Amino acid sequence: MTMHFLLLFSRQGKLRLQKWFTPIPEREKKKIVRDMTTMVLGRKPRSCNFLHWKDLKIVYKKYASLYFCCGLDAEENELLALEVLHRYVELLDKYFGNVCELDIIFNFEKAYFILDEFLLGGEVQETSKQVVSRSIEASDMLQEVSERPCSR
Amino acid sequence: MSPSVRLQEMIRVIRGARTQGEERGVIQRECAAIRAQFRQADNGTRSHNLAKLLYVHMLGYPAHFGQMECVRLIASPRYNEKRVGYLGAMMLLDEKQDASLLITNSIKNDLSHSSQYVQSLALCTLGCMGSAEMCRDLAPEIDRLLRASNSYIKKKAALCAVHIVRKVPELGELFTPASRSLLSEKNHGVLHGAVVLITELCERNPETLEQFRKAVPELVQIMKGLVMSGYSPEHNVAGISDPFLQVRILRLLRILGRNNETASDAVNDLLAQVATNTDSSKTAGSAVLYETVLTVMDIKSESGLRVMEYISMTSLQKIVQTDHNAVQRHRGTIVDCLKDQDASVKRRALELSLALVSAVNIRSLMKELLLFLSSCPPELRAHTTSGIFNAAERYAPSQRWHIDTILHVLTTAGGDVRDETVPNLIQLITTATELHCYTVHKLYRALIADISVQSLVQVACWCIGEYGDLLLRGECEETEPVQVAEDDVLDALETVLQSHMSSPATRGFALTATMKLSTRITHNVDRIRSIVSIYGSCIDVELQQRAVEYNALFKKYDHMRAAVLERMPVIDKSSPGHTNGESAGGSIKEMEPTKRTQEVVLPQEPANQVCDLLDLLGGSGEPPQPSPALSTTMLGPVSSTAGGDLLDLLGGLDVTPVPPSVIVYEKNGVTLKLQTDRQTDTGMTITLTATNSTDREITSLTLQAAVPKSVQLQMKAPSGDVIPAHGLGQVTQTVLLNNPNKVSLKMRVRVCYTSQDFVCQDTVQIDSFPSPAW
Numbered sequence: 051m052t053m054h055f056l057l058l059f060s061r062q063g064k065l066r067l068q069k070w071f072t073p074i075p076e077r078e079k080k081k082i083v084r085d086m087t088t089m090v091l092g093r094k095p096r097s098c099n100f101l102h103w104k105d106l107k108i109v110y111k112k113y114a115s116l117y118f119c120c121g122l123d124a125e126e127n128e129l130l131a132l133e134v135l136h137r138y139v140e141l142l143d144k145y146f147g148n149v150c151e152l153d154i155i156f157n158f159e160k161a162y163f164i165l166d167e168f169l170l171g172g173e174v175q176e177t178s179k180q181v182v183s184r185s186i187e188a189s190d191m192l193q194e195v196s197e198r199p200c201s202r
Numbered sequence: 203m204s205p206s207v208r209l210q211e212m213i214r215v216i217r218g219a220r221t222q223g224e225e226r227g228v229i230q231r232e233c234a235a236i237r238a239q240f241r242q243a244d245n246g247t248r249s250h251n252l253a254k255l256l257y258v259h260m261l262g263y264p265a266h267f268g269q270m271e272c273v274r275l276i277a278s279p280r281y282n283e284k285r286v287g288y289l290g291a292m293m294l295l296d297e298k299q300d301a302s303l304l305i306t307n308s309i310k311n312d313l314s315h316s317s318q319y320v321q322s323l324a325l326c327t328l329g330c331m332g333s334a335e336m337c338r339d340l341a342p343e344i345d346r347l348l349r350a351s352n353s354y355i356k357k358k359a360a361l362c363a364v365h366i367v368r369k370v371p372e373l374g375e376l377f378t379p380a381s382r383s384l385l386s387e388k389n390h391g392v393l394h395g396a397v398v399l400i401t402e403l404c405e406r407n408p409e410t411l412e413q414f415r416k417a418v419p420e421l422v423q424i425m426k427g428l429v430m431s432g433y434s435p436e437h438n439v440a441g442i443s444d445p446f447l448q449v450r451i452l453r454l455l456r457i458l459g460r461n462n463e464t465a466s467d468a469v470n471d472l473l474a475q476v477a478t479n480t481d482s483s484k485t486a487g488s489a490v491l492y493e494t495v496l497t498v499m500d501i502k503s504e505s506g507l508r509v510m511e512y513i514s515m516t517s518l519q520k521i522v523q524t525d526h527n528a529v530q531r532h533r534g535t536i537v538d539c540l541k542d543q544d545a546s547v548k549r550r551a552l553e554l555s556l557a558l559v560s561a562v563n564i565r566s567l568m569k570e571l572l573l574f575l576s577s578c579p580p581e582l583r584a585h586t587t588s589g590i591f592n593a594a595e596r597y598a599p600s601q602r603w604h605i606d607t608i609l610h611v612l613t614t615a616g617g618d619v620r621d622e623t624v625p626n627l628i629q630l631i632t633t634a635t636e637l638h639c640y641t642v643h644k645l646y647r648a649l650i651a652d653i654s655v656q657s658l659v660q661v662a663c664w665c666i667g668e669y670g671d672l673l674l675r676g677e678c679e680e681t682e683p684v685q686v687a688e689d690d691v692l693d694a695l696e697t698v699l700q701s702h703m704s705s706p707a708t709r710g711f712a713l714t715a716t717m718k719l720s721t722r723i724t725h726n727v728d729r730i731r732s733i734v735s736i737y738g739s740c741i742d743v744e745l746q747q748r749a750v751e752y753n754a755l756f757k758k759y760d761h762m763r764a765a766v767l768e769r770m771p772v773i774d775k776s777s778p779g780h781t782n783g784e785s786a787g788g789s790i791k792e793m794e795p796t797k798r799t800q801e802v803v804l805p806q807e808p809a810n811q812v813c814d815l816l817d818l819l820g821g822s823g824e825p826p827q828p829s830p831a832l833s834t835t836m837l838g839p840v841s842s843t844a845g846g847d848l849l850d851l852l853g854g855l856d857v858t859p860v861p862p863s864v865i866v867y868e869k870n871g872v873t874l875k876l877q878t879d880r881q882t883d884t885g886m887t888i889t890l891t892a893t894n895s896t897d898r899e900i901t902s903l904t905l906q907a908a909v910p911k912s913v914q915l916q917m918k919a920p921s922g923d924v925i926p927a928h929g930l931g932q933v934t935q936t937v938l939l940n941n942p943n944k945v946s947l948k949m950r951v952r953v954c955y956t957s958q959d960f961v962c963q964d965t966v967q968i969d970s971f972p973s974p975a976w
Contacts, residue, residue, distance in 0.1 A: 065260055071330065073296045080262070098526070127496075129489035129521075130449050133439065136485075155217075156210050158260065159253050162289055167322075171329035171365040173398050175357050176391040177446045178436045185354070189285070189319050196281035 053172040054121040063087040071172035100128050115151050249286040269301045276308045288323045297333030306336050313343045329362035337366040348380040353389040360395030374403050397450045418465045422472045425451045440484035452493040459501035466501040482520040491517045515550030540574045556589040564597040583618035601634040616655030640680040642669040660711045667715025671722040688723045717752045721767045867966045871896035878974040885940040892933045894925035903955040914940040
């Protein structure tokens with residue numbers, strides 16, 4: 051599932067997470083974010099989850115107050131992209147326990163770490179939920195240890 | 203205080219800012235503090251400061267001064283610092299920055315770190331933002347990791363290799379051997395990564411593609427295992443075992459099977475299995491099914507072709523509900539399948555095509571469907587025609603297109619259309635007022651070409667009867683006008699009348715059309731007269747009746763003929779006449795036969811007559827309780843039998859308002875009076891009284907009434923149905939009206955009686971009621 055980018059934003063258009071898998075200048079990133087938020091927030095509630103924007107397919111899904119939005123190549127399987135977004139939400143939910151937007155705001159770096167255990171270079175790296183969760187736990191453990199003053 | 207609380211504290215403060223200005227102020231302060239911290243020596247807070255900076259960056263504020271800090275943190279021996287450092291690198295650095303080169307060394311070191319989590323950080327960062335130079339530098343390391351490490355690292359290395367190949371395609375050769383062996387891994391993560399890598403390699407290099415064709419059987423095996431295996435909790439998504447892996451394998455098989463017989467053959471079986479065994483009720487299943495279909499469409503295989511197309515159609519049908527747009531993309535292929543030899547494939551393609559019709563593609567898709575219709579197997583024709591009509595009705599871009607389409611269908615497959623097509627088309631034609639001339643021309647041409655398709659002939663006759671004057675005028679904007687004389691038109695209609703191919707209904711259409719032309723042509727009225735009188739002794743009773751009536755119209759009621767045969771008003775599709783199942787377009791001619799009875803009393807008669815009354819009032823909802831069954835024989839004047847419609851055309855009768863007991867009808871010696879017994883806000887009770895001043899008694903008196911919608915009517919039993927002669931007696935009938943919505947009360951009363959062996963029937967309108975007696 052070759053993703054170009056993955057964005058999370060709130061109903062008011064506030065960005066909560068942005069992951070870019072292709073090198074894009076800063077200014078253009080900002081423009082894409084603006085375009086995405088405008089397009090997606092402007093959709094009616096029961097619209098289809100797929101959009102076209104330039105030469106990309108945009109797949110988005112709303113979970114409570116957050117919009118999960120990703121951009122794919124035109125030949126990609128958008129139905130699978132929906133599954134990818136869903137899997138990410140499940141992972142967040144498992145980690146935070148009934149995840150809500152505030153969890154992601156105040157622990158944004160954790161949201162990134164989780165994403166980085168699930169996707170790599172825009173592709174799915176691990177298809178098992180349990181394996182991803184276990185990896186995160188282990189990394190967190192390692193972090194905790196390394197934070198102690200006497201650790202190496 | 204634990205360091206990370208400081209980050210969360212800052213976030214809280216920033217969110218608490220009430221204005222943009224306030225937020226900016228907070229952030230400026232924080233950034234200044236962070237900068238200062240960065241300049242200091244290592245004090246254990248660097249990672250948290252960077253994290254704060256990254257948050258600020260996400261809000262949209264500049265954070266480039268953190269780039270060097272990322273580099274420093276990545277080089278740190280502590281995992282927590284590395285973690286944030288790498289995150290920062292991915293967020294703040296990209297390959298265009300110079301600073302990114304500085305981390306190459308750190309990454310190299312970390313790729314061989316003893317902790318797999320450190321290795322993971324390095325791999326992730328390289329796979330996300332590695333520049334071409336970095337990739338070239340580190341490719342051998344990645345290759346090493348692909349071969350000899352644990353599955354956790356292997357899967358990441360595989361995707362990292364994908365990134366490298368995208369950046370530096372020549373390096374693909376380096377990874378080919380390792381990727382081949384990865385296919386034998388059991389670990390799904392590794393397998394997935396391997397499939398993605400192999401896909402990337404094959405897409406870029408045709409030689410590599412050749413090589414990997416040999417792997418097709420292996421891939422098929424893996425896929426089979428996934429599809430047919432039982433429940434695997436670790437990888438199960440909505441009943442599908444690892445949909446991510448399945449989709450990737452299908453994609454790879456598609457690439458490998460393209461333009462290659464042997465590979466395709468091997469895959470066919472699998473695809474059929476996947477298609478049939480995959481439950482598409484949830485997105486996961488649909489995703490797999492969708493990929494299957496795309497694969498089927500791409501690969502060629504002689505033997506399995508029909509089956510594959512059939513299966514892909516079935517799958518697409520399942521998907522079209524969930525993802526209409528995705529299926530639209532393959533409309534071209536689906537349309538091609540319409541031309542397939544196999545009947546089942548055609549059927550599936552037809553279903554799918556009809557499901558895909560939309561306002562956007564209606565014109566092009568309809569062309570294909572019409573083409574299909576001309577060669578489609580007989581068992582599919584009825585379904586196709588009704589599908590086409592539905593689609594045309596919903597998405598017709600213009601009336602002319604709509605009419606053309608229906609005419610095309612009738613010409614091609616008129617024998618297989620449903621019954622209501624004829625009235626529907628007539629209704630459509632009447633609404634397209636600007637196109638009357640065009641339509642009648644087209645239909646006339648169709649008629650003289652071929653009179654075997656009954657539905658087409660019926661519509662054509664109706665049109666010619668209705669718009670014959672436009673035809674004879676010899677001019678038309680939208681199409682080449684025909685130069686036709688009145689005789690030619692009458693010839694055409696007569697041919698229909700006399701042809702043994704014409705059904706009785708069709709002949710009825712033709713006769714009525716001929717009659718209607720009597721007011722639209724100037725020279726040949728006598729010919730019409732003679733046709734009509736000939737059919738007065740036709741064996742077909744239906745035709746005979748019509749002819750006799752038309753004859754009467756010529757003889758006794760010639761003054762009314764023009765009005766009777768006038769142009770029809772535009773028919774409202776929802777009018778009761780229509781919904782009662784009668785042809786709206788044929789209200790004059792169709793109503794007549796139903797009102798015709800022989801000497802037999804038909805119980806349904808009253809209902810029909812009641813409907814006429816309703817028509818008069820413009821579609822009142824409530825049918826009044828009909829009085830006991832009437833007998834009507836045929837002999838009355840035309841006005842009585844076609845009474846309802848005539849009055850529709852000619853407008854209502856005049857009524858003058860009158861004091862308490864009102865005479866509402868007076869004719870043939872029969873007088874009908876109306877008296878209001880009681881009146882309240884929401885209703886009234888009235889009495890109708892009939893008297894007879896003739897020499898002979900009046901028999902079979904019946905009164906019927908109709909009122910506007912929302913008013914309820916109840917007619918009590920009449921006192922009798924015989925009115926004695928010489929005014930010596932009367933018949934009374936009480937009527938209760940309930941008017942809860944307080945609409946203005948009107949009523950139409952139909953009076954029927956036999957007087958001196960003559961059946962009379964008249965209708966009166968009562969617009970206002972006398973004030974009550976008390």
